[in-house]
Amino acid sequence: MYKPVYFSVFLMSLLVFLSLSLLPLSAKEMASTVGNGYGSSKAENAPMLLFVLGAVTGVLQILLVLIRVQIDRSAEYRMLRSLGVSLGKRAFVAGLENTGHILIGSSAGVFTGALGLVIVALLSGNMSLLAGSSFIVTVPLAIFLPVATCLPFCAVLATNGRSR
Amino acid sequence: MTESLAKHIGSSGLTCVGVWKVFQQGRRVIRALRDVSLRIEPGEIVCLTGPSGSGKSTLLAILGALDKPTKGEITAFGLRYESLTEDGRDQFRRDRIGFVFQDLRLISHLTAVENVLLPNLFGEAKMPSLVADAENALERLGLAERFDHFPRELSYGEQQRVAFARALIRKPMLLLADEPTANLDDPNADRVVSILKATKPQGVASVVASHDPRVIEASDRVLWIHDGLLSQVAPTKGEG
Numbered sequence: 001m002y003k004p005v006y007f008s009v010f011l012m013s014l015l016v017f018l019s020l021s022l023l024p025l026s027a028k029e030m031a032s033t034v035g036n037g038y039g040s041s042k043a044e045n046a047p048m049l050l051f052v053l054g055a056v057t058g059v060l061q062i063l064l065v066l067i068r069v070q071i072d073r074s075a076e077y078r079m080l081r082s083l084g085v086s087l088g089k090r091a092f093v094a095g096l097e098n099t100g101h102i103l104i105g106s107s108a109g110v111f112t113g114a115l116g117l118v119i120v121a122l123l124s125g126n127m128s129l130l131a132g133s134s135f136i137v138t139v140p141l142a143i144f145l146p147v148a149t150c151l152p153f154c155a156v157l158a159t160n161g162r163s164r
Numbered sequence: 165m166t167e168s169l170a171k172h173i174g175s176s177g178l179t180c181v182g183v184w185k186v187f188q189q190g191r192r193v194i195r196a197l198r199d200v201s202l203r204i205e206p207g208e209i210v211c212l213t214g215p216s217g218s219g220k221s222t223l224l225a226i227l228g229a230l231d232k233p234t235k236g237e238i239t240a241f242g243l244r245y246e247s248l249t250e251d252g253r254d255q256f257r258r259d260r261i262g263f264v265f266q267d268l269r270l271i272s273h274l275t276a277v278e279n280v281l282l283p284n285l286f287g288e289a290k291m292p293s294l295v296a297d298a299e300n301a302l303e304r305l306g307l308a309e310r311f312d313h314f315p316r317e318l319s320y321g322e323q324q325r326v327a328f329a330r331a332l333i334r335k336p337m338l339l340l341a342d343e344p345t346a347n348l349d350d351p352n353a354d355r356v357v358s359i360l361k362a363t364k365p366q367g368v369a370s371v372v373a374s375h376d377p378r379v380i381e382a383s384d385r386v387l388w389i390h391d392g393l394l395s396q397v398a399p400t401k402g403e404g
Contacts, residue, residue: 079269082230083283084258086251 002101008065009105010112012058017113019051025129066098176242178204178227178338178369183236185222185392196222197233198392206337206367209360211383213375219392220373221266224340227371228261229253241337258283262331262368264341268323270315270330276302276322277311280329301329305359321352328359332368339363339370345379357382 019026026047034043070077080090121129185197196219204210212220225231226238229245238245241260248256270279281298299311305325315323324344331339341360345353357378360370372379380386387394 075267075269076271079263079265079271080282081254082228082257082261082263082265083286084254084256084261085286086254089286 002069004065005062005069005098005101006105006108008058008062009102010109012055012062013106013109014113016051016055016058017110018117019047019054021113021117022129023047023051062102066102070094070098176240177206177208178202178240179238180227181237183223183226183233183238185219185226185231186234196392197226200236200389200392200394202387202394204338204369204371206369207364208385209364209370209372209383211380211386212371212373212389213380213386214389218389220389221342222392223389224342224371224373227338228263228340229257258286259334260337262334262336262339264324264327264331264339264344266342266344266346268315268327270323270326272315275312275314276307276318276326276329279315279326280333283330283334297333298329301333302326305329306355319352321348321355324348324352324356325359328356332359332363335366335368337368339368341370341372341374343374344372345374345376353378 027044030043030046077090077094081087117129121127180200180202183197183200184195187194187196200219200223202210212223214220222231226233227240229240229248232245240256243256245253245256271282274282277295277298280301281294284294284297299308302308302311302325305328307322307325307329310318310322310326313322315326318326328341328344331341339360344356344360348356353376360372360379361382363370372383374380389395
């Protein structure tokens with residue numbers, strides 16, 4: 001059921017990572033294409049604008065997929081309600097679960113992006129590809145992965161207070 | 165019979181007085197329940213029958229404190245639903261009501277045992293005892309070999325019994341079942357009827373929405389509902 005969420009988060013984070021990492025390069029390329037004329041400084045900002053628009057669209061797309069999944073799971077939530085599970089606990093469990101899925105998907109996307117970038121840089125011999133903002137995202141990645149892995153366990157512990 | 169259960173039996177059952185449920189659908193007003201009054205005694209099996217869309221599921225949801233009536237009063241086991249806060253209603257459902265839904269609502273990625281222990285998961289009990297309780301509940305319903313099976317690995321009849329085990333694990337005082345024998349073959353439908361009958365000596369009041377003659381036969385009373393009106397009460401056995 002969560003495969004579409006994983007897939008959309010993976011794609012979105014991959015694209016965001018790549019466009020962020022290659023931003024300085026694409027800005028430079030854009031500026032050199034335009035030349036030294038009046039519009040060159042504006043042209044440098046164009047990739048950033050595209051990046052922001054892409055990121056916003058991606059987040060909206062993920063939200064839509066998540067909403068669809070929650071609608072599909074509404075019978076489960078109604079069942080939990082019939083078992084007397086309070087709204088707070090239902091929201092807590094669903095929130096933790098969804099955050100976990102998003103973190104796992106985005107970690108996989110960023111990791112794949114970083115790996116792809118390293119391979120392209122090594123193959124092309126152009127190490128300046130790695131000099132962009134990739135490291136900014138790689139650091140949170142190191143935090144994301146363990147957190148994402150721990151979250152499902154945290155959910156079980158939080159709801160029951162102890163593991164099986 | 166547990167002590168807490170015995171305390172309530174005899175002193176109270178479920179009483180529903182002048183219950184109305186009105187939905188507004190655009191400009192259309194739907195009166196799902198109209199002035200429904202009934203009383204259900206502990207240990208009684210009541211069959212709720214009537215055509216599709218007549219208000220059976222709405223009445224079950226209201227009796228189970230899942231939905232609020234537009235008008236009217238419901239008292240169950242000494243508690244007035246109206247006086248309960250949202251948390252109180254959750255607590256009431258957790259402690260006193262067992263639901264068996266028509267679509268079962270088993271969680272597909274949990275095993276039979278995990279599905280059954282779910283109602284207790286949010287309480288204070290420790291996991292080993294929760295698992296033992298769930299296994300006992302499944303064993304009582306003849307599913308001893310199916311503890312670690314996922315719903316997709318069980319037949320529909322077995323899934324139905326898992327749903328009953330989940331509904332009964334907290335020893336509810338009121339069992340609400342929506343078409344529990346629909347889509348079941350004869351042996352499995354008979355099993356469900358046996359489960360319902362087995363809850364009687366424990367003082368569990370059961371309300372079962374069903375058209376199945378076997379369920380009607382096993383019931384103490386049959387209530388006929390049509391267009392939200394509880395228009396006919398037919399005793400199937402000698403009452404009293």
